[in-house]
Amino acid sequence: MFYREAGDFKTSYKEDNQTFPIKFDRYRYYAVMFLAFAVVPFIVNDYWVNAIFLPFLIYSIAAIGLNILTGYCGQVSLGTGGFMAVGAYACYKLMTVFPEVSIIIHVLLAGGVTAFVCILFGLPSLRIKGFYLAVATLAAQFFLVWLFNRVPWFYNYSASGQINSPERTVLDIAVTGPNTDAWAKYMFCLVFLTFCALVARNLTRGSVGRKWMAIRDMDIAAEIIGVNPLKAKISAFGVSGFFVGIAGALLFAVYLGAAEAGDSFGITKSFLVLFMIIIGGLGSIFGSFAGAAFLVLLPVLLKNVLVGTLGWPTDLAAHFEFIIVGGLIITFLILEPHGLAQLWRVAKEKLRLWPFPH
Amino acid sequence: MKLKLATLALGATMAAGPVMADLVFPSLSYRTGPFAAGGIPFADGYADYFTLLNERDGGIGGEIAQVPECETAYNTEKGVECYEATKDAGALIYQPLSTGITYQLIPKVTADDIPMHTMGYGRTSAKNGKVFSHVFNYPANYWDGASAGVNHFLEQSGGSLEGKKITLLHFNGAYGREPIPTLEALAEKHGFDFNAIPIDYPGQEQKSQWLQIRREKPDYILFWGWGVMNQVAIQEAANIRYDMNNFMGIWWSGSENDVKPAGDGANGYKSVQFHNVGSDFPVFDDIQKYVVDAGKAAGAGDQVGSVLYNRGVYAAFLAAEAAKQAQDANGTSAIDASMMRDAMENLSITADIMTAAGLPNFGPEFSVSCANHGGDGMSAIAQWDASAQSWSLISDFATSDASVITPLIDADSAAYAAENKIEMGCN
Numbered sequence: 121m122f123y124r125e126a127g128d129f130k131t132s133y134k135e136d137n138q139t140f141p142i143k144f145d146r147y148r149y150y151a152v153m154f155l156a157f158a159v160v161p162f163i164v165n166d167y168w169v170n171a172i173f174l175p176f177l178i179y180s181i182a183a184i185g186l187n188i189l190t191g192y193c194g195q196v197s198l199g200t201g202g203f204m205a206v207g208a209y210a211c212y213k214l215m216t217v218f219p220e221v222s223i224i225i226h227v228l229l230a231g232g233v234t235a236f237v238c239i240l241f242g243l244p245s246l247r248i249k250g251f252y253l254a255v256a257t258l259a260a261q262f263f264l265v266w267l268f269n270r271v272p273w274f275y276n277y278s279a280s281g282q283i284n285s286p287e288r289t290v291l292d293i294a295v296t297g298p299n300t301d302a303w304a305k306y307m308f309c310l311v312f313l314t315f316c317a318l319v320a321r322n323l324t325r326g327s328v329g330r331k332w333m334a335i336r337d338m339d340i341a342a343e344i345i346g347v348n349p350l351k352a353k354i355s356a357f358g359v360s361g362f363f364v365g366i367a368g369a370l371l372f373a374v375y376l377g378a379a380e381a382g383d384s385f386g387i388t389k390s391f392l393v394l395f396m397i398i399i400g401g402l403g404s405i406f407g408s409f410a411g412a413a414f415l416v417l418l419p420v421l422l423k424n425v426l427v428g429t430l431g432w433p434t435d436l437a438a439h440f441e442f443i444i445v446g447g448l449i450i451t452f453l454i455l456e457p458h459g460l461a462q463l464w465r466v467a468k469e470k471l472r473l474w475p476f477p478h
Numbered sequence: 479m480k481l482k483l484a485t486l487a488l489g490a491t492m493a494a495g496p497v498m499a500d501l502v503f504p505s506l507s508y509r510t511g512p513f514a515a516g517g518i519p520f521a522d523g524y525a526d527y528f529t530l531l532n533e534r535d536g537g538i539g540g541e542i543a544q545v546p547e548c549e550t551a552y553n554t555e556k557g558v559e560c561y562e563a564t565k566d567a568g569a570l571i572y573q574p575l576s577t578g579i580t581y582q583l584i585p586k587v588t589a590d591d592i593p594m595h596t597m598g599y600g601r602t603s604a605k606n607g608k609v610f611s612h613v614f615n616y617p618a619n620y621w622d623g624a625s626a627g628v629n630h631f632l633e634q635s636g637g638s639l640e641g642k643k644i645t646l647l648h649f650n651g652a653y654g655r656e657p658i659p660t661l662e663a664l665a666e667k668h669g670f671d672f673n674a675i676p677i678d679y680p681g682q683e684q685k686s687q688w689l690q691i692r693r694e695k696p697d698y699i700l701f702w703g704w705g706v707m708n709q710v711a712i713q714e715a716a717n718i719r720y721d722m723n724n725f726m727g728i729w730w731s732g733s734e735n736d737v738k739p740a741g742d743g744a745n746g747y748k749s750v751q752f753h754n755v756g757s758d759f760p761v762f763d764d765i766q767k768y769v770v771d772a773g774k775a776a777g778a779g780d781q782v783g784s785v786l787y788n789r790g791v792y793a794a795f796l797a798a799e800a801a802k803q804a805q806d807a808n809g810t811s812a813i814d815a816s817m818m819r820d821a822m823e824n825l826s827i828t829a830d831i832m833t834a835a836g837l838p839n840f841g842p843e844f845s846v847s848c849a850n851h852g853g854d855g856m857s858a859i860a861q862w863d864a865s866a867q868s869w870s871l872i873s874d875f876a877t878s879d880a881s882v883i884t885p886l887i888d889a890d891s892a893a894y895a896a897e898n899k900i901e902m903g904c905n
Contacts, residue, residue, distance in 0.1 A: 167566070171559040216897065269650060269676075276897075278600070279659050279890050280652040282581045286898050297898070298585030376554060378581040380652050382679060384554060420559065423549070433517075434549035435509030 123472045132303060139321055142472075147270030153196065156310055161303040169302040174375045175416045178367050183396040183408035184320045186422045190394070191402035192324055193356035194336030195245050199238075199257035201230025201389030203361055206234045207368025209274050212283045215296075223288040223295060227369045229313065234365025235358040237264075242357030246350060249339075259392055268381035282380050285373040295375045305374050312370060316363050321405050323359060332356050333403070364393075389453025399449060402464040409458035418445055500541040500812070503528060503797055504548060506574045511551040512680035513705035515735045516544050516786055518777060520575055521547065523790020524819060525776035526769045530761070533768040538798055539805040539814060547776075550704075554578045563587065570818045570848035571595055571797050577653035579611075585898070588612045593819040597621070597793050598752055603890035605852030607823065610891065610904040611802060614822050616796075616853030617844045618878075619751035622884065623728045624657035624700065625878035626750050628664050630726065631698045632756050639670040645696035647703070647711060650676035654702040657728075658888075661700070663882045681707025688714040701727040708736035716743025726750065726859070731787040732869070737862045745864035748872075751848040752857045753792045753841040755869040757783025760837030761791065785860075785869060788840075795835055823848055842875040848904040855883070877878055 128143045130136040140146040189195050192327020209439060211230035214225065241260040245253050247265060268274050275281050287297030294300045295308040315346040323329050334342035343349055372379040379385070416456065419441050426437035456463045468476070507521035508514060528543040537543055546567065548560035557579035561572065572587060572594040574580055580600035587594045588611060594616045596604065602621045604613035630638055646661055648654030657672055665672035673694070675687050682701065688711075691699065699720070704713055708731045715725050723746050727736070732749020737785030762783055770779040781787040804813045815820075826845035842856035843893055856875040863870065895902065 167562040170562045175555065183611045276893075278893065279886075280577070280581070280656050284581070284585070284894070284897065298589035326818075376558065376582055377585055379554075380578060380581070383578045383651055386679065429550075433509075434507065434547045435514075438510040438549045438551060 146308060164302050166302045168172060169306045171420055172417060174309055177313045178370045179314050179376055179396060179412040179416050180409050181313055182364050182367035182393045183412045184316055184405060185360045185367060186393050187397045187408045188320060189360035190271055191330055191358050191397055192329060192336060193332035195353060195356060196254040197257040198254050198258035198390045199241060200393040201235050201385045201387060203259040203364045204368030204371060204389060205239055205264055205268055205385035206237045207231060207266055207365030208372035208379055211369035211373050215286060215288060227366055230369035231362040231365040234243055235361040238357045238361025242354060245353050261387055265381045265385060282378055285379045301421055309370055309374060312366055317405060318366055328355060333473050399459055401459030405459035407459050407461030482821060501538055501543045501801060502568045502570055503543060504572060505545050505568045506550050506557060506560045507547050508550050508552045513552045517786050518704050519781040519786035520790040523787040524782050524794045526765055527794035529769045529774050529789045530765050535766060536861045538801050539811040550579060552576050554582055558582060565590060565592060570815050573793055581652060584613055587600050592815040593822050603887045605887050606891035607851035608904045609895045609900055611903055612819055614851045616846050617842055618855050618857045619852055620656040620884045621660040621856035622878035623750045624660045625883060627700050627726050630859050639668040642694040643671045644698045644700060645691060646674040647699055648674060648676055649703055650678045650755035651694050657702060658882060659886055663886060666747055667882060677707055682710055684710050684714050692718050699729050703731045709739045712737055712744050712747060713740045716740045722746035732860060742864045744862055747862045749860050750857050751860045753788060755785055755860055759837050759840060764836060776868060792841060795837060799831060872878045
């Protein structure tokens with residue numbers, strides 16, 4: 121009933137391999153895109169953008185980045201926070217050194233710098249695997265945060281080591297700095313998210329993505345059938361770093377406006393993004409969105425319900441938030457170890473057959 | 479992408495906005511996380527003082543004061559969320575009690591025309607009101623505190639620090655790194671050796687730092703810690719039998735919570751304070767009578783008179799005084815954030831005002847001006863007496879070394895102004 125697939129014939133490979141082969145899904149995707157680009161910017165206010173949309177959009181980019189590395193290529197990384205810090209500090213240095221260059225280019229370059237750093241720290245992955253690689257990336261996390269705290273050049277020798285994002289514009293509309301309109305920030309991040317999601321989707325269904333998945337599923341077998349592990353792993357680290365760097369740059373420049381390596385990009389950030397992809401679903405673009413939404417929006421929703429609606433004391437509500445979110449995570453992972461994406465996939469299969477499951 | 483739809487649906491419940499109130503003083507507090515030990519008494523004091531004004535005086539100038547609380551857990555992202563959630567309710571003033579959140583809010587409050595008061599924390603160079611029009615850090619800032627500490631050590635060692643070693647043990651974050659430039663400048667001036675030892679968040683493990691201290695044997699230690707790391711540092715100092723007379727914390731490292739776990743070992747530990755300590759003030763009797771005994775206390779009511787509770791009361795008192803002066807200046811009781819800012823810029827706290835509020839001799843007298851948002855930077859030294867279980871001031875309120883601090887403030891604020899293209903005000 122929900123999916124009326126009768127008459128939805130595919131007559132070419134191209135049609136058969138599109139991202140949303142089912143007509144209903146495709147139209148819903150168009151509708152969401154239309155809503156996101158043409159409706160939401162006109163109705164959002166400061167609170168909505170700063171408390172809900174920006175963190176969701178930015179963490180989605182980070183989750184896509186980590187999902188490429190961990191979900192598609194099977195390389196566990198605990199260095200996401202550190203790599204986001206690279207993006208943020210690269211963006212800051214570029215913004216202050218080349219103020220006349222467009223912020224879009226700075227964000228992309230920050231992604232590029234992070235990709236390079238990520239590749240450097242990814243080199244050991246050729247020798248070590250699994251938990252040992254996780255420890256190596258953990259070292260990257262601590263080293264990078266230490267570096268940004270330690271070397272004053274990175275924060276332009278300011279007294280406290282904080283970095284502040286100055287005002288920058290796109291087409292004469294401010295997108296960073298305090299005088300930015302809510303919709304401008306939202307659109308800026310949305311464009312980057314759309315770009316990243318499209319690139320990620322197309323990479324992962326092409327030959328590059330198949331090589332990553334081959335490495336993930338069994339690296340020796342992949343090598344025997346002709347996948348070069350060096351290229352596959354390094355490219356996964358590079359692409360992942362690019363996305364994570366963009367997320368870090370946006371987090372600092374657009375969302376927070378000021379940041380400090382240890383505080384904003386600590387180990388908790390690495391775990392947060394890792395939990396996002398585990399809960400959302402490893403190896404799924406949709407899972408990255410779902411996981412980011414789950415971990416960003418649920419605490420805000422709970423807080424508003426518990427404190428705003430029920431009038432609980434803030435500390436009690438904060439503790440209950442941990443209990444509820446933690447409980448939900450455990451419940452989800454027991455019911456569906458492959459994450460929200462798999463839950464959605466199963467639901468969709470059921471809906472396609474419903475009401476005649478046999 | 480699909481989740482956006484669900485997000486929108488959730489929106490209806492999330493957007494439940496607060497009601498427009500009379501005078502709104504949002505409290506961005508933290509009652510959870512590793513800094514809760516410091517956050518709870520401050521938030522209690524802040525809320526209780528306004529409750530007292532409502533219960534005893536019927537509000538401020540006849541307007542009821544509201545203190546909506548929002549939990550930040552000292553987390554900058556939650557701080558932004560809290561700011562956005564509360565600012566539309568007519569917020570008059572923000573006091574985030576976190577240097578990290580302060581840095582984020584400085585540009586935002588300036589754009590939204592809401593004043594922010596960072597009492598003894600935040601960005602030190604905000605003292606320069608020509609650049610930071612909406613940020614106030616009276617009556618004292620970190621650099622005043624660093625200078626006061628060094629001055630005390632100077633006195634203690636007989637007028638000269640030549641060849642002495644002073645170590646700064648600090649939280650490795652914006653807050654802990656703030657005093658470093660001042661201490662470096664003071665080291666040059668007084669000829670002492672200065673080095674800084676950072677402690678990473680949250681600071682429950684400090685063995686390596688204290689090993690370094692045992693090796694280097696500094697003559698004096700200044701300590702910039704917060705939350706759980708305070709207790710650990712003082713315990714570690716007691717363990718290595720470091721002379722507590724030579725160990726001094728900033729005002730955020732000098733509460734009862736910090737010294738009590740070390741027992742007698744903490745006896746003699748010092749801290750810089752910019753307000754008085756103890757519960758021997760008339761206002762606390764009123765708080766006990768109108769707030770705690772009436773069952774209206776924000777917390778458990780057991781913190782009254784502790785150092786950080788006093789600080790919360792002091793912060794609320796300064797905010798309430800500014801609101802009163804704004805009401806007088808504008809001839810209306812329903813003031814807005816912009817009037818509040820103007821009043822804070824012309825705020826003057828005299829002995830009479832403090833006595834009238836039940837806080838005689840509680841803090842230094844000071845006045846604020848357009849160019850000077852930081853007051854006179856007066857601070858005093860307090861010492862912990864483990865047998866009496868109490869803090870007491872061992873010096874008078876004294877000014878800091880302005881000849882060192884003023885050029886640093888000018889340089890740092892000028893750098894901020896240049897980076898953000900801010901034109902100097904107050905002409």
